[in-house]
Amino acid sequence: MGIFRYDSKYSAPTKEQRERYMKGEYEEHRFGKDEEILLVLYDEAAYLKDDTDGVRILFTGASDKGKVHNELRRLLEEHEAKDQRPDGFRRGGDR
DSSP states (O other): OEEEEEOSTTOOOOHHHHHHHSOSOOEEEEESTTSOEEEEEOSSEEEEEETTTTEEEEEESHHHHTTHHHHHHHHHHHHHHHHHSOOTTOOGGGO
């Protein structure tokens, strides 16, 4: 069906998308060091929400819903890489 990406934490799936795909029973799972990534699994969709970067992604349909795990893995790797990078804006005495 499709993958819908929202690059701002203030944007979200449309009302029509919520009514069509994000209904019924669901499972919630949290990931990340501070549980900043939320995965919500519905019958016909998967919704991935990253509170750190404000990214939201809605995966709809059986074939695209399966792609959520690859995106989740990518986000977790990205967060881990950010945690391991030194903060370039700190001064020497601030560490």
